Amino acid sequence: MxxxxxxxxxxxxxxxxxxxxxxxxxxxxxxxxxxxxxxxxxxxxxxGEPLTRAGRVLGVYDVRGLGPHMCVFSSPGYGLLDRCARSLPGAEKVTVFGKGEPMTSFLEGRKIVSQFRRTDGAYWELLQFRFLEGAPFTADDDSTGAFVAVVNATTRRRFFGSEPATGKSIVLGGRTYRVVGVVKDVPITCPEGYADVWTPIGTSLTPDRQKSYLGGYQCLVLAHSRADFANLRAEFARRVAEVQIPDQQELQTLTAALESRQAYVARGTFNTEIGRDMSAxxxxxxxxxxxxxxxxxxxxxxxxxxxxxxxxxxxxxxxxxxxxxxxxxxxxxxxxxxxxxxxxxxxxxxxxxxxxxxxxxxxxxxxxxxxxxxxxxxxxxxxxxxxxxxxxxxxxxxxxxxxxxxxxxxxxx
Amino acid sequence: MLELKNVGKVYRTERLETQALEGINLKVRPGDFLAVMGPSGSGKSTLLHLLGLLDQPTQGMVELDGRQVMDHDDVTLSHLRNEMLGFVFQSFHLVADLSVLDNVEIPLLYRPLSNRVRRDLALRSLGRVGLSSRVHHYPSQLSGGQQQRVAIARAIVGSPRILLADEPTGNLDSQTGEEIIAILEELNRKEGMSVVMVTHDQRFAERTHRIIRLFDGRQIN
Incomplete structure (x- = not known):
C-alpha cells in the first residue's frame, strides 16, 4: 500500500x-x-567540545550588588567565586576563569589582536580541549604565577606559521609567555571555552583582585550528577548570603546563583533576575x-x-x-x-x-x-x-x- | 444475499425536498443478473448507490445476508464494500496517473495482501478481460472500450459477490458496448457473480434475468 x-x-x-x-x-x-x-x-x-559535559555543569555568570543608592550588575569577582564556589562540597570540579579581553601584540610590524583569558589549572580538567601539541598548564603554574600560555591553532599560525609552538615564546601586552600547549580553535558560541590565548590567573592576581566581589571572572562547577544540582545551588546561595561586604555604604547585598547554561542564555534573552530559570x-x-x-x-x-x-x-x-x-x-x-x-x-x-x-x-x-x-x-x-x-x-x-x-x-x- | 426492504431516499436541502426513491423492495440473489431501467431522474443511480452501501436510505432497511448493514460504522461499511462489492461506472473513473495494473490493484490495497499477491491477482483479472498486453499502459493510452474493461478488471479483482454497473455501456459505441455486456454475462454465467446493471439500452436489458423498472423513484413492475 x-x-x-x-x-x-x-x-x-x-x-x-x-x-x-x-x-x-x-x-x-x-x-x-x-x-x-x-x-x-x-x-x-x-x-560540544570543550564543554562536552554541559549537562552536569552549572555556572556563575553574573552577580548583582544592591546598595542604598546603587545597583550593580556585572560578572562576579575572583574573591566571591574563590570564597563561595571553589570548595563547594559535592562538586567534582570547580574552575574560576577570567571573562576574557583583547590583547595586542606586534609581530614584524603587524598588529595582532588576540582574545586573552586567564584561568586556573582546574579549567583544563573541567573543559575538555583537544590539544594539537603540548599540554595545559597546571594548578602549580597558576599558584606560582608562571608566565606560560596555551594558544589556539589560529594564534600558532599567526605567530609561528606552520612551525610547532610549544616551548617558544610569545609577547602579549608587553609580557612574554612560554607556550606549553596548542589547542583546536573554539568558536565564540562556546563563550566559556573561547579564546586565542590562555594564561594562569596567578600571573595577574593582585591582593585587591583576590578579594574583589565584582567583575571580570566566571566560574563553572561540574557536578557528579544532575541530582546534585539542588544541593550545590543551595550551598552556593547560603555562602553568598553570608558574604560580609566591607563597604556597606555602597553595597549591602549580593545576589549570585549557580545556573545551567540554558538558564543563563534564557535569562539574557528575557532580561530577568539572576537565578530565575526561564529555559522552559x-x-x-x-x-x-x-x-x-x-x-x-x-x-x-x-x-x-x-x-x-x-x-x-x-x-x-x-x-x-x-x-x-x-x-x-x-x-x-x-x-x-x-x-x-x-x-x-x-x-x-x-x-x-x-x-x-x-x-x-x-x-x-x-x-x-x-x-x-x-x-x-x-x-x-x-x-x-x-x-x-x-x-x-x-x-x-x-x-x-x-x-x-x-x-x-x-x-x- | 443483498436486500432492500421498503427503501426510500429523500434528498433535503434548505428549501427543497426531493423524493428520489420510495417503497423499493429488491432482492439480489447469488447468480442474479438484473437490469435497472428508467428515464433520467427516476432514481436508478440512487438505487445503485444504496445497493453499493455508498449511501444511506432515509427509510426502510438494507440487509446483507439477512443482517441490517446501515448501522455499521465507516470502517465496517468500507470493509463490506471491499469484500462483497465491485463497481463499474459509465465514465470508467480510472486514475489517470496510475498504470492499468496499478489501477486494477486499488481494491486490493485495502486488504492485508503482499505486493506479489496483489500483482498476481491484478494480472489475472486483466487477463480475464483480455488486457494482458496493456498492463503497463496508462488510461489515456487506451480506447474507451479498453478503459471500461480495465474498470471491470478492477471491479472483479477482489472476487466480489455482486457487481454493480452504472450504465457501463453509456459512453461506448454499440459494438464495444456489446463486448462489455458479453464480459458481464460471462462473469455472471461462468463465475456465478451477481450483476446489477443500470442501463438505458433495452437490447442489453433483455439479456438479463430480470428488469427493474423505475419511474419517479417508484418501482413500476
Missing amino acids: LRSYLLLAWKVLRRRPFFTATSLFGIAFTLSVLTVASALYESIANP RLSFAVFFVMLLFMTLPAINLVNLTMSRVLERSSEIGIRRAFGASARSLIGQFLVENLVLTGIAGIAGLLLAAVLLSIVNRSGLVPYAHFGIDLRVFLDGLALALFFGLWSGVYPAWRMSRMDPIRALQGRLS
Whole structure:
C-alpha cells in the first residue's frame, strides 16, 4: 500500500511542475532557515567540545550588588567565586576563569589582536580541549604565577606559521609567555571555552583582585550528577548570603546563583533576575517563533493540497467505493504530504549546509564550525515531519469526509 | 444475499425536498443478473448507490445476508464494500496517473495482501478481460472500450459477490458496448457473480434475468 501511495504522490507532484516547484521552494527555504537557526541554537545550547559535559555543569555568570543608592550588575569577582564556589562540597570540579579581553601584540610590524583569558589549572580538567601539541598548564603554574600560555591553532599560525609552538615564546601586552600547549580553535558560541590565548590567573592576581566581589571572572562547577544540582545551588546561595561586604555604604547585598547554561542564555534573552530559570519559556518561545515562521508556507501548502484534493475527487470516490475507509484516506494524503515535505526537507538541509558553510567562511562568528551534525539533521527531519503533518492534516480530514457519490460525480466544491 | 426492504431516499436541502426513491423492495440473489431501467431522474443511480452501501436510505432497511448493514460504522461499511462489492461506472473513473495494473490493484490495497499477491491477482483479472498486453499502459493510452474493461478488471479483482454497473455501456459505441455486456454475462454465467446493471439500452436489458423498472423513484413492475 505504501509503495502505491508513494508512487501516486510522486506522480501527483509531477502533474503541475510549476506549482510543485514553487511549493517545494517555499518549504525548502523555510526549513533551511529553521535548520540554520536550529544549528545556531544547538551550538549555543549544546556547544560540544570543550564543554562536552554541559549537562552536569552549572555556572556563575553574573552577580548583582544592591546598595542604598546603587545597583550593580556585572560578572562576579575572583574573591566571591574563590570564597563561595571553589570548595563547594559535592562538586567534582570547580574552575574560576577570567571573562576574557583583547590583547595586542606586534609581530614584524603587524598588529595582532588576540582574545586573552586567564584561568586556573582546574579549567583544563573541567573543559575538555583537544590539544594539537603540548599540554595545559597546571594548578602549580597558576599558584606560582608562571608566565606560560596555551594558544589556539589560529594564534600558532599567526605567530609561528606552520612551525610547532610549544616551548617558544610569545609577547602579549608587553609580557612574554612560554607556550606549553596548542589547542583546536573554539568558536565564540562556546563563550566559556573561547579564546586565542590562555594564561594562569596567578600571573595577574593582585591582593585587591583576590578579594574583589565584582567583575571580570566566571566560574563553572561540574557536578557528579544532575541530582546534585539542588544541593550545590543551595550551598552556593547560603555562602553568598553570608558574604560580609566591607563597604556597606555602597553595597549591602549580593545576589549570585549557580545556573545551567540554558538558564543563563534564557535569562539574557528575557532580561530577568539572576537565578530565575526561564529555559522552559525560552524553548517554548523558540518553538512558537518557529511555528509562526512555518505558518505562511504551511497555509500555502494547505491551499495547494486542497486544490489537488478537488482535482482528484474521482479518485477519492473510487477509493471510497472500493473499500478505503476515511482513516486510510487520511493516511494516504498524509503520506503524500510527507513525501512533498520530505523532498523539500532534503533540499532545505542542503541549502542550510550551504548557508552554514558561508557563515563559517565569512568570519562573522569567530572560529565558527556550524554544520549539519546528527542532532541538527534530526532537528531538520523533525521540522519537515512536523510541517508535513501540520499542513496535511486539514486537507486529509476534509477529503476523508467527502461524500463518495458527490466525489464520483465531480460535484465537490 | 443483498436486500432492500421498503427503501426510500429523500434528498433535503434548505428549501427543497426531493423524493428520489420510495417503497423499493429488491432482492439480489447469488447468480442474479438484473437490469435497472428508467428515464433520467427516476432514481436508478440512487438505487445503485444504496445497493453499493455508498449511501444511506432515509427509510426502510438494507440487509446483507439477512443482517441490517446501515448501522455499521465507516470502517465496517468500507470493509463490506471491499469484500462483497465491485463497481463499474459509465465514465470508467480510472486514475489517470496510475498504470492499468496499478489501477486494477486499488481494491486490493485495502486488504492485508503482499505486493506479489496483489500483482498476481491484478494480472489475472486483466487477463480475464483480455488486457494482458496493456498492463503497463496508462488510461489515456487506451480506447474507451479498453478503459471500461480495465474498470471491470478492477471491479472483479477482489472476487466480489455482486457487481454493480452504472450504465457501463453509456459512453461506448454499440459494438464495444456489446463486448462489455458479453464480459458481464460471462462473469455472471461462468463465475456465478451477481450483476446489477443500470442501463438505458433495452437490447442489453433483455439479456438479463430480470428488469427493474423505475419511474419517479417508484418501482413500476
